[in-house]
Amino acid sequence: MQKIGPRAALRATACALALWAGLAAAPAGATTFTWATANDILGLDPHANNHGVTNAMKSNIYEPLVRREADGTLAPALAERWETPTPTTWRFHLRRGVTFHDGTPLTAADVVMSAERVRQNDMAYVLQSVARVTAVDDHTVEMETRGPSPILLQDLTLFFVMSKRWVEANNAMNVARAGQPGAATAFPQLNTNGTGPFRLVERLADERTVLVPNPSYWGAAQMNHGITRAVFRPVASAPTRVAALLSRELDVMYHVPLQDMPRVQQTQGVRVVSGPTARTIYFAFDVARAESLDEPGKPNPLQDVRVRRAMYQAIDMNTITRVILRNSTSASGLPIAPAVGGYVESLAARLPFDADAAKRLLAEAGYPNGFRITLNCPNNRYVNDEAICQAATAMLQRAGIQARLNAIPFGRFLAGGANNEYQFWLLGWTPGNFDLTNPARELLGEGSFNWGKFNDARMNELATEIGTLPLDNPRRQQLAAEYWTRYRDLVPQIPLHQEPQIFAVRDTVADFTLRVQEDLELRYVRMRGN
Known part of the structure; x- marks a missing residue:
């Protein structure tokens, strides 16, 4: 394994300090949570880029009908309940009082439009068994499957719902994933309007993505993260990521380089949280x-x-x-x-x-x-x-x-x-x-x-x-x-x-829960003092 000498370590530390200097100071009383991985998200369109880090970021902003919890179990999200009147019919009852970040109420029409839109690209698998999606009324949706589909709920955990009004107003029905023509400048890749617990305030590709809590989130009473501002930074250089962690510029880093594990574990105020994955x-x-x-x-x-x-x-x-x-x-x-x-x-x-x-x-x-x-x-x-x-x-x-x-x-x-x-x-x-x-x-x-x-x-x-x-x-x-x-x-x-998942977590974070699906979702972070 390559060893990092003292001069290289100093250079990495200097780079880390310069990298984080661009972040504005948080207001008094605010709690900023900052985390880094080796690569950036591939975009913000919830119906494109089937990629772990990207899907985790989507989960902070958008929501599916059914959510996968950190331990792998399924839980109601935008659908508060469901039933199967026939072996090939699934009826979902939408949660009342849910609004998108722009204040638009969630309705069944949003789910129907999202079902049409998601089929265009690499997230289409979430509806692989579904023949059609229809609105029964404003708060009820039916999905007809091509045959019995006992695993439909598991498929739906990454079926994120978008606002029909917002998509149409911004001419954003087409879906392009990273590397395809138009993807880099597509409106939904750079802007968001979900129903999730966080909303976007800044996105600079390969530099940072900044989120703040959604004050109108339907599940706000269950949120206990204590985060007022969340900053995601992609940092390709492993030595720079480690230096940023050790200089207290990061709250969480993922992955911890295996060769740096002993040093990270011996650092006061830092703990390693690791476990298996399904990858x-x-x-x-x-x-x-x-x-x-x-x-x-x-x-x-x-x-x-x-x-x-x-x-x-x-x-x-x-x-x-x-x-x-x-x-x-x-x-x-x-x-x-x-x-x-x-x-x-x-x-x-x-x-x-x-x-x-x-x-x-x-x-x-x-x-x-x-x-x-x-x-x-x-x-x-x-x-x-x-x-x-x-x-x-x-x-x-x-x-x-x-x-x-x-x-x-x-x-x-x-x-x-x-x-x-x-x-x-x-x-x-x-x-x-x-x-x-x-x-x-x-x-x-x-x-x-x-x-x-x-x-x-x-x-x-x-x-x-x-x-x-x-x-x-x-x-x-x-x-x-x-x-x-x-x-x-x-x-x-x-x-x-x-592959294992190995996070380094600073003592600014009181609780950090590993997800079976890896990567980081803000609802599973709790800052110290909260």
């Missing part, structure tokens, strides 16, 4: 492209399952876990965590590391001398993401593959993936509905993050049937076992590990 880090392949990107004119070697299996078995995950991740994580052979519905423990072991077997498989596939391939990787999103990719590149090279690394900031990385620029890449995924059906669609089916265009008819059939079965139906787990068995046979991905 799996994995490598994925483009299996649809006929021609190699790295060797134009030659066939794409990744279309051969023997090549994909060879690359899987060339990677020594035990060494990566021990050396790079410092035993902070759990290696996995599935792209979902134990907390996710459809997890099958008996199929979760990784394929064994075996460099000799990898070489034999490559020779059998017609690549005894390997081939050229680029591993594309973000360098500021996941725990030691670039270091993992560096290690994997070296391991592939030892198996005879001429691998090279392309590590870039997360925003640019996402744009490249969406533009079909990669054949081999690293990504992390937390299923938004905490169920197998989410990655089955988003990563391995018709979803927008299936960059490699993997498609298997039998896996699609299994996922569809799984989505119609209640979570406690024994057949559901049987089908999940068949699904993951086929996944392991076809090797569309190389699962790596379930």
